[in-house]
Amino acid sequence: MADPRFGLQRRVVLPGPLALDGGGSLAPIEIAYETYGALAPDGRNAVLICHALTMDQHVASPSPRTGKPGWWARVVGPGKPIDTDRFCVICANVLGSCMGSSGPASIDPATGKPYAMSFPVITVRDMVRAQAMLIDHLGVASLAAVVGGSMGGMQALSWAATFPDRVRAALVIASTARHTAQNIAFHEVGRQAVMADPRWCGGTYPPEAPPSSGLAVARMAAHITYLSEAGLTEKFGRRLQARDAKSFGFDADFQVESYLRHQGLSFVDRFDANSYLYITRAMDYFDLAEEHGGRLADAFRDSAARFCIVSFDTDWLYPTAESRSIVHALNAAGAPASFVELSSPYGHDAFLLDSPDLDRVIAGFLGSER
Amino acid sequence: MADPRFGLQRRVVLPGPLALDGGGSLAPIEIAYETYGALAPDGRNAVLICHALTMDQHVASPSPRTGKPGWWARVVGPGKPIDTDRFCVICANVLGSCMGSSGPASIDPATGKPYAMSFPVITVRDMVRAQAMLIDHLGVASLAAVVGGSMGGMQALSWAATFPDRVRAALVIASTARHTAQNIAFHEVGRQAVMADPRWCGGTYPPEAPPSSGLAVARMAAHITYLSEAGLTEKFGRRLQARDAKSFGFDADFQVESYLRHQGLSFVDRFDANSYLYITRAMDYFDLAEEHGGRLADAFRDSAARFCIVSFDTDWLYPTAESRSIVHALNAAGAPASFVELSSPYGHDAFLLDSPDLDRVIAGFLGSER
Numbered sequence: 085m086a087d088p089r090f091g092l093q094r095r096v097v098l099p100g101p102l103a104l105d106g107g108g109s110l111a112p113i114e115i116a117y118e119t120y121g122a123l124a125p126d127g128r129n130a131v132l133i134c135h136a137l138t139m140d141q142h143v144a145s146p147s148p149r150t151g152k153p154g155w156w157a158r159v160v161g162p163g164k165p166i167d168t169d170r171f172c173v174i175c176a177n178v179l180g181s182c183m184g185s186s187g188p189a190s191i192d193p194a195t196g197k198p199y200a201m202s203f204p205v206i207t208v209r210d211m212v213r214a215q216a217m218l219i220d221h222l223g224v225a226s227l228a229a230v231v232g233g234s235m236g237g238m239q240a241l242s243w244a245a246t247f248p249d250r251v252r253a254a255l256v257i258a259s260t261a262r263h264t265a266q267n268i269a270f271h272e273v274g275r276q277a278v279m280a281d282p283r284w285c286g287g288t289y290p291p292e293a294p295p296s297s298g299l300a301v302a303r304m305a306a307h308i309t310y311l312s313e314a315g316l317t318e319k320f321g322r323r324l325q326a327r328d329a330k331s332f333g334f335d336a337d338f339q340v341e342s343y344l345r346h347q348g349l350s351f352v353d354r355f356d357a358n359s360y361l362y363i364t365r366a367m368d369y370f371d372l373a374e375e376h377g378g379r380l381a382d383a384f385r386d387s388a389a390r391f392c393i394v395s396f397d398t399d400w401l402y403p404t405a406e407s408r409s410i411v412h413a414l415n416a417a418g419a420p421a422s423f424v425e426l427s428s429p430y431g432h433d434a435f436l437l438d439s440p441d442l443d444r445v446i447a448g449f450l451g452s453e454r
Numbered sequence: 455m456a457d458p459r460f461g462l463q464r465r466v467v468l469p470g471p472l473a474l475d476g477g478g479s480l481a482p483i484e485i486a487y488e489t490y491g492a493l494a495p496d497g498r499n500a501v502l503i504c505h506a507l508t509m510d511q512h513v514a515s516p517s518p519r520t521g522k523p524g525w526w527a528r529v530v531g532p533g534k535p536i537d538t539d540r541f542c543v544i545c546a547n548v549l550g551s552c553m554g555s556s557g558p559a560s561i562d563p564a565t566g567k568p569y570a571m572s573f574p575v576i577t578v579r580d581m582v583r584a585q586a587m588l589i590d591h592l593g594v595a596s597l598a599a600v601v602g603g604s605m606g607g608m609q610a611l612s613w614a615a616t617f618p619d620r621v622r623a624a625l626v627i628a629s630t631a632r633h634t635a636q637n638i639a640f641h642e643v644g645r646q647a648v649m650a651d652p653r654w655c656g657g658t659y660p661p662e663a664p665p666s667s668g669l670a671v672a673r674m675a676a677h678i679t680y681l682s683e684a685g686l687t688e689k690f691g692r693r694l695q696a697r698d699a700k701s702f703g704f705d706a707d708f709q710v711e712s713y714l715r716h717q718g719l720s721f722v723d724r725f726d727a728n729s730y731l732y733i734t735r736a737m738d739y740f741d742l743a744e745e746h747g748g749r750l751a752d753a754f755r756d757s758a759a760r761f762c763i764v765s766f767d768t769d770w771l772y773p774t775a776e777s778r779s780i781v782h783a784l785n786a787a788g789a790p791a792s793f794v795e796l797s798s799p800y801g802h803d804a805f806l807l808d809s810p811d812l813d814r815v816i817a818g819f820l821g822s823e824r
Contacts, residue, residue: 106702205702265686265710266678272711273674275704276718280667282652297650304643305675308636316635322741330739332476332575334645334731338738340635341642348646361704368708369700371692400770 089222090119090172092145095184098217102179105207112193115218116184117141117176120160121168123224130224131171131450132215133160134232134239136436137306137363138355140183143175144168149183150354158438165446171228178239179214180206180363182356186214188287189356200358201287208235208370212242216250226250229450233257233435234402235363238370241383241410245372248386255449257394257442258435260406261380261413262371267401270309271364274302278357287358299357300348307347312398312431316340373413380413391421392449394435394442401432422449459592460489460542462515465554468587472549475577482563485588486554487511487546490530491538493594500594501541501820502585503530504602504609506806507676507733508725510553513545514538519553520724528808535817541598548609549584550576550733552726556584558657559726570728571657578605578740582612586620596620599820603627603805604772605733608740611753611780615742618756625819627764627812628805630776631750631783632741637771640679641734644672648727657728669727670718677717682768682801686710743783750783761791762819764805764812771802792819 089096093116100111118141123130133143133156144160146153160166160173177185180203188203219227230240230251237259244254260267281298283289311319320340324330327337336342373380384391391414395407404425414421426441428434435442459466463486470481488511493500503513503526514530516523530536530543547555550573558573589597600610600621607629614624630637651668653659681689690710694700697707706712743750754761761784765777774795784791796811798804805812 201704205704262692264683265690265692265708266681266683268692268708269674269678269686269710269714272706272708272714273671273678276674276715277647277650277671279704280647280651280671301643301647301650301671304639304646308639308643311636313634313636316639320635322632322635322638322744334571334575334649334735336642338635338638338642340639344639344642345646365704374692 090123092118093148094118096218096221098221100217102210102214102217104204104210106205108204110179110186110204113179113214113217114184114186114190115176115214117174117218118143118145119222120144120173121171123172123222127224128226128228129171130219130222130227131166131173131229131231132219132227132243133166133173133175134215134230134236134243135175135178136232136234136236137367138351138360139236140181141175141177143173155436159443159446165443166231166450167447171450174219174222174224176215176218178211178363180211180359180366182359187356188358188362189291203358203362205365206362207366208238208242209246209375211366212239212246215239215243216247219250226252229253229255231255231257231446232259234259234432235367238367241372244387244389244391245376245383248388251387251389253390253392253449255392255394255446256407256410258396258399258402258432260402261383261410262373263368268368270305271368273305275361275364277301277305278361284357287361289357294352295357296352299352299355299360300345302360303351304344304348307344309401310431310433312400312429314398315430318429380409381416384414384417384419387417387419389419391419392445393421393423394445395425396428396431396434397425398428398430399432399434460493462488463518464488466588466591468591470587472580472584472587474574474580476575478574480556480574483549483584483587484554484556484560485546485584487544487588488513488515489592490514490543491541493542493592497594498596498598499541500589500592500597501536501543501599501601502589502597502613503536503543503545504585504600504606504613505545505548506602506604506606507737508721508730509606510551511545511547513543525806529813529816535813536601536820537817541820544589544592544594546585546588548581548605548733550581550729550736552729557726558728558732559661573728573732575735576732577736578608578612579616579745581736582609582616585609585613586617589620596622599623599625601625601627601816602629604629604802605737608737611742614757614759614761615746615753618758621757621759623760623762623819625762625764625816626777626780628766628769628772628802630772631753631780632743633738638738640675641738643675645731645734647671647675648731654727657731659727664722665727666722669722669725669730670715672730673721674714674718677714679771680801680803682770682799684768685800688799750779751786754784754787754789757787757789759789761789762815763791763793764815765795766798766801766804767795768798768800769802769804
């Protein structure tokens with residue numbers, strides 16, 4: 085009989101409590117996750133994939149909400165760069181999100197109502213601690229690899245630092261070891277846009293009337309940071325949207341305006357506004373060096389993991405310089421680390437797009453795992 | 455007796471009509487402006503300074519609204535780089551703005567009510583045409599120079615292209631000959647933030663209850679584009695605001711958050727939300743090549759002006775590559791052009807900040823005027 089802990093669309097309620105960086109604790113902890121491929125009898129072939137800000141646990145299977153293919157179906161599957169014939173892949177919705185794991189939209193058992201803004205402010209490390217509870221539940225002592233792009237890469241770094249003896253390899257793509265002032269600034273604009281929407285109501289909006297306008301604006305602002313200027317120019321330039329001439333009005337004259345509006349509007353259908361506040365906050369709080377006395381190398385002092393750090397040359401959200409400083413710290417800590425800057429016109433989003441170069445790096449790095 | 459057309463805090467109502475790029479016309483046209491220094495008897499020492507998006511006509515005198523010094527008082531005055539002992543400097547509030555020139559907050563004579571969104575959508579060239587009517591009124595046949603940074607630089611370029619025989623020199627600082635997809639995208643976020651604010655009311659908000667929340671968010675997003683990542687890191691880094699530790703809440707923990715919130719809040723006290731929509735639209739519509747059959751060099755074909763193009767190395771809003779393409783077009787048109795990329799840590803905003811290098815370039819370029 086199949087082990088019910090494994091498979092698609094799994095959900096577990098762990099008793100906790102989970103002690104949080106903010107001082108409080110959370111209990112119980114609900115985690116929505118998926119697994120792909122069979123766990124080896126010795127439990128040593130598990131690969132954890134950590135998702136980015138607005139992604140979910142459906143890394144390689146269609147989302148039951150949207151029907152869309154998994155967000156990394158290109159990379160994860162039998163014979164693919166993360167080969168599920170070989171690895172047991174685990175992907176869990178992060179703490180604070182809204183795709184089934186505990187977050188501000190979850191019911192607070194103490195009140196019987198949604199937590200909303202009474203949900204504790206969490207950190208990337210708290211997300212990782214919750215994932216550690218999940219792999220305990222799955223009987224996985226140590227991970228063959230932790231893999232993630234963007235915020236997923238922050239989690240991969242945090243895993244290696246927080247659980248140095250439970251991670252054998254960490255693959256960090258288009259990410260950073262800390263949020264810069266500019267990163268924080270963009271997120272703050274988004275949070276202010278949400279909180280300025282009168283329908284936000286201090287976070288207590290009913291699910292059927294969320295602060296859609298504010299959240300759409302937040303998404304639009306963030307979306308610009310995911311794309312390169314060259315990519316936007318190539319994709320849209322100054323081309324007009326379904327018209328021959330400017331309207332001399334305030335409709336979406338330009339294709340790029342229409343595209344951004346669509347990004348904003350479609351986002352609000354799939355994401356909870358309060359979760360957006362909480363997860364952006366966790367990212368802004370992320371500073372791995374600060375968690376280790378101010379010296380990034382010390383974060384990796386006890387790690388036995390191999391590392392691979394990947395950046396994209398047109399990513400201005402987490403530019404190559406950020407990856408390079410991670411590599412310097414890994415070198416200073418004596419950790420085995422490889423570093424690749426890939427070329428792509430697509431900016432930060434490149435890690436989610438078709439990239440044979442990235443596929444080769446992933447397959448190569450994981451293939452060398454014994 | 456002093457000529458009442460000259461001096462500080464001047465205002466003129468010109469009968470018009472002003473034919474607009476959008477097809478309609480505007481009449482009458484009110485223009486708020488200031489002049490500094492005496493116009494020579496032959497009228498040939500006039501220098502027009504064009505302001506940026508949210509600036510005003512108070513280039514070198516305190517704003518009567520805010521009491522703050524003129525926005526370029528460092529540059530304009532007796533013995534300064536734009537020497538008012540020598541030049542008669544003119545600075546006018548642009549059409550569409552809210553500092554005294556005709557804009558959406560002006561009263562529509564046809565209805566006796568504010569234009570609001572019935573104000574015609576205008577272009578940078580329309581702004582320039584209104585300025586030409588002003589210099590007619592002042593008895594200035596041709597300008598010794600047109601000078602501007604950012605949107606002011608667009609106006610300077612448009613002046614040279616639209617009135618080739620009325621401009622003897624054009625100084626274009628931190629500017630561009632067209633808005634890129636990324637430029638448009640950031641402005642569109644701002645417009646959507648304003649229009650998402652329920653208090654916007656389709657533009658018909660009463661002056662005492664403007665869409666402040668939306669406008670503040672728009673300003674915050676725009677403000678990030680005015681600063682460089684390195685400048686933000688130098689100024690704020692990840693330093694906390696008046697606290698020793700993170701709050702694990704949604705207050706402005708980081709200095710950069712507090713700074714941005716302040717920028718947003720103080721902006722709404724001094725700027726009209728509808729004007730913000732109209733002027734950003736004019737900037738997004740700006741594409742000088744498109745106005746001249748798609749070839750930028752053709753914009754300068756008839757110009758007799760000398761040009762000086764200045765960029766800043768950390769300006770990612772209008773990066774040096776944009777200035778370089780203007781220079782290429784000027785060269786192709788056979789126009790005398792010099793080009794300087796200045797080094798500054800402060801990004802786009804550098805043109806407004808203390809910069810001895812910029813001062814020298816301005817003084818040198820204007821000093822060579824005969």
